[in-house]
Amino acid sequence: MRGYKYREVIQFKAAHDESTVLCGYTEMAKSEKPSANWPVRGRLLLKYSVSMESIQSIKARLSADRPRKDLLEEGAEFFELIRSLERECSIKTMDLLSRGDKSDPTHFDCICAACSLLDDMASCMWECTGGDHSVHRLCGKVSSHSKATLCLLRNGYYDEAFALCRIIGETANLLCLFCADGQELEKWCAEKEKDRADEFKPKDVRGRLNRLGISLPIDEEEYWELSNRVVHANPHTRPQVYNDRDMSMLGSVFQEDGLRSGLSTLTEFLCLTTFFGSKLLHIPNRPKRIITRHINSIAKCSDICLDSYEVEVTNSG
DSSP states (O other), X not given: OTTOOHHHHHHHHHTSOTTOOOOBSSOTTTOSSOOTTSOBBSOOOOOOOOOHHHHHHHHHHHHTTOOXXXXXXXXXXXXXXXXXXXHHHHHHHHHHHTTXXXXXXXXXXXXXXXXXXXXXXXXXXXXXXOSOOHHHHHHHHHHHHHHHHHHHHHTTOHHHHHHHHHHHHHHHHHHHHHHHOHHHHHHHHHSOHHHHHHHTOHHHHHHHHHXXXXXXXXXXXXXXXXIIIIISOOTTOOTTOOSTTOOOBOSOOOOHHHHHHHHHHHHHHHHHHHHHHHHHSOOOHHHHXXXXXXXXXXXXXXXXXXXXXXXXXXXXX
């Protein structure tokens, strides 16, 4: 069925047994059984009851006397299809998230709370102490990335969400380094762009934290796992594989494993970013206590021991 749009595939599905669900852009015309290497969008092949004769027949029917549409018209219809798949995925996502026990904060609740705190920190909610606001801007960047990550997870773009999680983890490492050594923050702010890029590479930041004896918010193994799986192109790249069938997807397909794993990863990095950011900013005592209480609740949800980070950062100084 390669080359035929989903509306045609879905029309074909509607005319046949409801248990037979075809997927778009696969090599169905070459084999009756799916391959784990085929990217699938929007539908999974649940039963393989479609014969080769049926596929050849539908291909002939779709091709016969079918005027070719303008490229822009095809593109507009395809975009509307993507939007409809995103809406379907979003509904399933929010339905799952709404089932949580309201008395026990979920990863989703914690992420929203952390984003709210970061927005407050980025905008000098309590008072402005002056300065260059470099840490404030980092907090704002992480908040923006986190909200974008939630949107991606909601719409089924799990790989892209993990790519943003890696950036948030890098920022958590950087803020952790600044907490451990204030001179590093001054140097980071004072360096020229090229020098700063050379001296504060993610690998170099991890190396300095290791030498200081501080646990890394995102360590070498996790960083490269995310890099190789969702960021860097390599011969083994397989998009959106978060299902028990080990099948690749092309986005906008609800996959519970991808959602839960993404929320867990985001919560962990976001908690540590908020923790280190709040330590670097000069926040008045009363709101500081409120922030600390919220951050501790978020850490509990992610099984993060903030006390150990506190001890390590303090001792490194």
